[in-house]
Amino acid sequence: MLFDLPGPATLYDALVNRDPDYDGRAYVGVSSTGVFCRLTCPARKPKPENCTFYTSVGECLQAGFRACKRCHPLAPAAEAEPAIKALLAALNARKGHRWREPDIARMGLDPSTVRRAFNRHFGMTFLEMARLERLRDGHVALASGHKVIEAQLDAGFGSPSAFRTAFSRLMGLAPGSFAADGLIKADYIDTPLGAMIALCDRTHLHLLEFADRKALPAELRRLHQAFKGRIGIGRQAPMDGLERELEAYFSGRAAQFKVPMAFHGSDFTKSVWHALVQIPAGETRSYSAIANEIGRPAAVRAVARANGANQIALLVPCHRVLGADGSLTGYGGGLWRKQKLIEIERQYA
Incomplete structure (x- = not known):
């Protein structure tokens, strides 16, 4: 049953009073801690300006929050389904692991059953949840001053050859199909929020997307047609400037981008x-x-x-x-x- 949330003031009062009427129907994400909780959580109450309220655990996870270790908002689903309980425990024990369906099968679980169970309780699959965990951990580590190159994407671009292979899958082409003299070239840029794919010609940026964006393959195919297949792998002049500007943006030094852009649309x-x-x-x-x-x-x-x-x-x-x-x-x-x-x-x- 869908539940329309009341206003933030009402929900904050419910949080302060630990109102059981909202347990399992609303959750709070706390920006100052990066944690999400049930409204009945016994932890010290955050300031109202640090609170964002959600209707589901899945929304909290997609917003980048991790589950509270005091009120355990994932526990009801775990207790209801043994498969969920086992996989959540494994996810917690194997930090940074790149989960695949064969991993689930090796635990004696049916991947399709697991997929339905996680979608039913969280609005996402276990593999999607595991990816969010890795991305969030990478962001937290980078914010703490650590360098995070891996654990950002399911595709994981650790080298140019790894990127070529992953990009080939997105395009639906063999790695050797890319033009050596491409008018437009593709490369990846690591950021605190995950790897991004950039496509540039000698003067302009044509595409910049997070590599796990679902619409990316369709966007790449349209550009492939627009440039008559002349897309290659490698760096063009605008990419170095773009990388410097993105680093300045995420480090808090500047939010201005001067890289020329080419728009493809009506x-x-x-x-x-x-x-x-x-x-x-x-x-x-x-x-x-x-x-x-x-x-x-x-x-x-x-x-x-x-x-x-x-x-x-x-x-x-x-x-x-x-x-x-x-x-x-x-x-x-x-x-x-x-x-x-x-x-x-x-x-x-």
Whole structure:
């Protein structure tokens, strides 16, 4: 049964009073600790400004929070299903492990049964949960001053050859099919929020996406057709500058990007992307505000579609667009990344 959450003030009162009526129906993510809890959690109560409320465990995990070790919000599902309990214990014991379905089978569990059970309780598969765990651990380690190269993506680009293989899978091509004299070349850039794939020609950036974005293969195929198959693997001149600008952005030094960008879309879509570029770091807009800015106030849904079709993440900051009520809305890189990006940009306000 779906449950519409009341306002944050009501939920915060429920958290302070440990109201059992909300147990299992609402959860709180605490930005100051990175933990999410039941509203009945006995831990010390956070400040209201550090609280975000969610309707499910899955939403909390996707937003980048880890489960509280005092109120154990994953416990009800674990007690209800032995397979979930066993896999959660294994996930906790094998930090950083790249889980695959054969690992599940070796534990004597049926992968399809496990997939259904995790989707039923958490709205995601066990493999998706394990990936989120690794990504979050990498982000936390990097924020603490450690270098994190691996454990960022399921594909895991540890070398140029590993990237070539992973990119070949995304494109649906054999590794040897890429043009040696490609007009546009692909390479990867590691960031605190996961590896990104960049496609550049000699002067412009054409695509920048998190490598686990579900729409990425379709985007790559469209560019493959647009450039008549002349896509290669390697570096073009704009990539070095892009990498420096991304490092400055994530380290808190600067939020300006000067790499020239090439947009592939209709005139309307391009007008939305140009409007997104004008949103300063540390600020947000609604879809209706963007529609008004481009002179198309009735085209709110079309603006939302154009926002979702953005192919140059971060530089075209579609993550700065929120719902009319200020809530996080869909983001191709994952809602947890959207929240992290907004948190990062508060220092630039």
